[in-house]
Amino acid sequence: MKDIKELDSKIKDLSKKTRKVESESSSNSSLGMAMKLSSEMVAAVFVASLIGYYLDKWLETEPFFLIFLFFLGAVTGILNVVRTSKMINKE
């Protein structure tokens, strides 16, 4: 009987420890998510500007699409950041 009780307390201790580890890992992933935000914004502007540049080259409308899509890219970047932070909040 005593052995079982001892074992029980041991298991409880161990499960407490694992729970601690779990909470640590979730804070790690939020650091990862924070890193996600910055690149998300830059990437959208970059991709949109690139599309604009090649559209201009193709249609010979320089620099209309480059400027237009640059701003649209900035909008997209902000939208992406808002979405990502919403997702983090939901978690």
Add this chain to the structure above:
Amino acid sequence: MAANPMSQFEVYSIGPKIQIGSFDLSFTNSSLFMVLTVIVISLFFIVATQKKSLVPNKMQLIAEMAFEFVSKMISETAGKDARPYFPFILSLFLFVLVANLLGMLPYSFTVTSHIIVTFALAFFIFIGVTVVGFAKHGISYLKLFVPSGVPIFLLPLIIVIEVISYLSRPVSLSVRLFANMMAGHTMLKVFGGFVVSLGILGGWLPLGLTGLELLVAFIQAYVFAILTCIYLNDALNLHH
């Protein structure tokens, strides 16, 4: 040892020069470390799963932990439908993680600190996820770009924004991994140059950065894998 902090990222060919057409296909130090990464992962899993005891030893425990970690990640972010993609996500996670960790060894080369490597990985994921989406939903996968409840006169603008957002995924995925690894390794090298001048006591300080860099190596592999899961989730479960 070269003093230039950027010289660690140089790619040079090992062995004979192989040229096919206008492509230089020589075996480089980058390819060497990619091969090493795959060998390390395979060897580790072969050795770790040899015994298959009920009470695992340390190696088996680590292998099982990696397995369970990825399995949990997939079921939490992408749901049940993503189970068939488990081997892909696991290999992706392990490849990035082990490549990052191998890069932490002195005199080694960090594969993931080159944008072309990470972009190739991310672009492959992007194509794969798009194919999966179209295979599952057919042409209605394009609904991904049309969020519900948008006024009709705003729709053209919203669709362009959504398409840009979708196309920027591989870029943001690859830039994040590459930028973190390159910045971290450059910083390590620069601070490593301070070690001698900081003296016996202060010289240990840059060691803290090594710990931080190990953490970043893990986090970036984790983020890379979890974002793949999220993209897969978008492709499998359309819920816009």
